[in-house]
Amino acid sequence: MTTQHRLLPALRGFALMLALSVAPACTLGRMSENEPLDPTAVRALEPGVSTAAQVVAVLGAPTDVVPIGRRSAYRYDAQKTKVAALVLIVFNMGHVDRRSDRVWVFFDEEDRLTHVAATFASHRTKYALPWSDVHSEKSMRKADAKREGMQP
């Protein structure tokens, strides 16, 4: 057996190890906190008419209650986070996108609803890399079209 033939298996092994070592490792992760809020249920709340008891019956227990003088404010929220990472040997890239559904309802001193503030964005969360534009109008409209209650 020539020296060349003896080295060939070793070179193949080295090449395999090298390929495995430099192969990019892609990681995806998703985290959720609380159930997404229902846009249709929130739109059904009527300032001046709905009471705190009715709001709680529809939306459940709030995440937070803030007293504001004789008024009070209840917060409801749900978050979704998507993480994408590309782990190379000497250079790593990562992207974290976290967005929320958030509703604040404000009540007067008689516990009657006065204001509703709502944001529904948890469904717009995307897997992406650092240079991606995840907040483009087109991207958000596309995501909105897929979520019930978000259509105008």
Next chain:
Amino acid sequence: MVGALGAVLPLLLAGCVQGQWNRVRYEEPIPAGALERFAIGSEATAVFAALGAPTAVWELAQGGAALVWAHDGEVRLGISASVTFDDSPVLPSLGFGDDRGRVRGVMVLLNRDFKVQEVRSGDLGSLAPPPRRPSPE
């Protein structure tokens, strides 16, 4: 030979030199033109229609409420290097990073009648939040 060296060099460097490009996005930025849709004296309803639900709400010491909308678009670029000396118990490490982007946001102060009293925007850390009403003991 040069090709093999080029392939092996990253492996050797990986132990002491690493670069990174990370981006963290928390929440969506304030929509363009949203702050022009209300003014001092506007009802809170107009603020909510323009900005959606605030990130945080608290009662002001003088009465009324502070509302904050926050978003973060931090980009971190960096390179770090570390070298180990045989006779040293510590691992010296050199690094630098470029943190672009901070937590930005809008703060709207409402008076007791829930009308806009003041609007501040920019880096959240520099907005000087007004004092909260202390919690009852």
